[in-house]
Amino acid sequence: MKDLSLHVLDIAQNSVVAQAKVIQITLDINREKDYIELIVKDNGKGMDRDFLDRVIDPFTTTRTTRRVGLGIPLLKQNAEHTGGKFAIDSEPGVGTTLTARFIPSHIDCLPLGDLAGTFALLICSYPDINFKIEVTTEKGRFTISTEKIIEAIDGVTLNDSSVYPLVKELIKSNLDEL
Amino acid sequence: MTKVKSLTDLKRMKETLQAKIDLREKGEAAENLVQIKVAMATCGIASGAKTVMEFLIDELGKRGINAVVTQTGCMGYCYAEPTIEVKLPHADPVVFGYVDTKKADEIIERYIKKGELVDGIIPVNYESINNI
Numbered sequence: 001m002k003d004l005s006l007h008v009l010d011i012a013q014n015s016v017v018a019q020a021k022v023i024q025i026t027l028d029i030n031r032e033k034d035y036i037e038l039i040v041k042d043n044g045k046g047m048d049r050d051f052l053d054r055v056i057d058p059f060t061t062t063r064t065t066r067r068v069g070l071g072i073p074l075l076k077q078n079a080e081h082t083g084g085k086f087a088i089d090s091e092p093g094v095g096t097t098l099t100a101r102f103i104p105s106h107i108d109c110l111p112l113g114d115l116a117g118t119f120a121l122l123i124c125s126y127p128d129i130n131f132k133i134e135v136t137t138e139k140g141r142f143t144i145s146t147e148k149i150i151e152a153i154d155g156v157t158l159n160d161s162s163v164y165p166l167v168k169e170l171i172k173s174n175l176d177e178l
Numbered sequence: 179m180t181k182v183k184s185l186t187d188l189k190r191m192k193e194t195l196q197a198k199i200d201l202r203e204k205g206e207a208a209e210n211l212v213q214i215k216v217a218m219a220t221c222g223i224a225s226g227a228k229t230v231m232e233f234l235i236d237e238l239g240k241r242g243i244n245a246v247v248t249q250t251g252c253m254g255y256c257y258a259e260p261t262i263e264v265k266l267p268h269a270d271p272v273v274f275g276y277v278d279t280k281k282a283d284e285i286i287e288r289y290i291k292k293g294e295l296v297d298g299i300i301p302v303n304y305e306s307i308n309n310i
Contacts (some may be wrong), residue, residue: 001224010223017251063219063252071220117232125249152188156195161239161247164232166191170182 001074003113004038004102010071011040011098012122016129017062018044018096023122024132027115029104029178032138035084036102036109043095052090075100082106116172120164123149127158133171137178144171212238212245212290213265219252225259226278233279234262237286245290255300264289273300 001007008025015023020042028037047055054060056076061069076086079100090096102109115135123131123146132145149158149167156163182188216222216231231247238245255261258275264285265271274285275298288294 006223006228009218009228010220013218013249013251069220074220074224114228117228121228121231121249148185149188152185153192153195156192156199159246159248160195160199161235161245162195162198164235165239166182166188166195170184170188173181173183 001078001110003111004036005113005115005118007075007078007100007110008038008040008115009118009121011075012131014071015040015042015044015096016126018042018046020044020095020129022130022132024134025119025122026134027136029112029135029137031104034103034105036104036112038100038102039097041095041097046092046094046096047090048092052088055088056086072098078102078108078110082109116168116175119144119171120168124158124164124167135175135178139178142171142174142178144174210244210267212243212267213271214238214245214247215250215263215265216247217251217253217255217259217261217263218249221252221256222259222261227260230260230262230277230279230282233282234286237283241286243286243290258300261300266290266293273302274298275300 001010012023012025022043024039024041026039055072058070058073063069072088079086079102082103083106084101084103085099087099088096119131119133127146127150130146134141134143153163182191214234216227216234218227218231231249234247238247250263253261253263253273255273255275260277261273261275262277262282263271263273274281274296277285277298281298284296289296
């Protein structure tokens with residue numbers, strides 16, 4: 001992956017496939033204390049202990065179209081390359097929480113990338129899932145959720161192509177201030 | 179265009195948005211829409227599927243084509259990512275491989291608008307591996 005936002009987009013698909021109704025994406029960027037923490041928490045079907053142990057193995061996947069699953073291993077590798085950490089915890093029927101911590105001063109740390117685009121794509125592509133997004137920096141916090149956006153545009157379908165640019169702009173202008 | 183900075187701004191845009199959609203959707207049933215699926219699994223995203231998807235949403239809107247662009251998982255053509263599936267009204271879906279923004283532009287202009295075949299189609303010769 002070229003940047004962190006692509007990892008977010010990729011990792012969130014796992015929650016979508018796990019039939020989550022609520023997906024919380026929390027990004028805490030603190031350059032003073034030198035860390036970026038990404039937490040993706042869903043209420044999907046979760047994984048049992050056995051599968052959880054194997055999930056960081058690139059040769060573990062639930063799909064049938066191919067035999068490798070690289071989303072989680074790549075994120076883990078990129079986090080650990082910077083001296084950061086990776087953890088994943090899950091309970092069947094309850095959901096999964098994934099945490100990746102990056103050290104931004106490390107030369108191997110990926111740039112943040114187009115976070116606004118990623119969040120807007122997720123929100124507009126899956127109107128039935130409530131994405132709760134929270135981005136925190138030293139300067140402040142920005143939160144947005146599918147629920148709030150649906151409320152604001154009530155009646156207009158989220159996956160109409162004219163909605164996406166507006167949602168992206170809304171998120172981008174707020175993130176730019178952080 | 180006014181800048182959208184808050185949910186209130188978004189709410190204000192709603193009326194214009196609704197009018198625009200109503201205008202476009204007049205007499206357009208779902209089966210008359212162009213349906214595009216962008217493969218957005220790890221392989222697709224790593225190869226640039228996000229850029230292609232954003233390009234498609236923006237350009238189809240600008241060029242006034244009634245289309246629904248959605249995400250899908252890996253179709254098993256990891257070697258040819260980014261891949262997109264285009265379903266024109268009353269036609270079988272076609273999968274295109276190695277789609278960058280340039281290719282996407284060609285697909286819009288030639289395949290979607292004129293129905294001409296464009297290079298880069300991944301031939302489908304069976305429906306699934308168990309159903310040859």
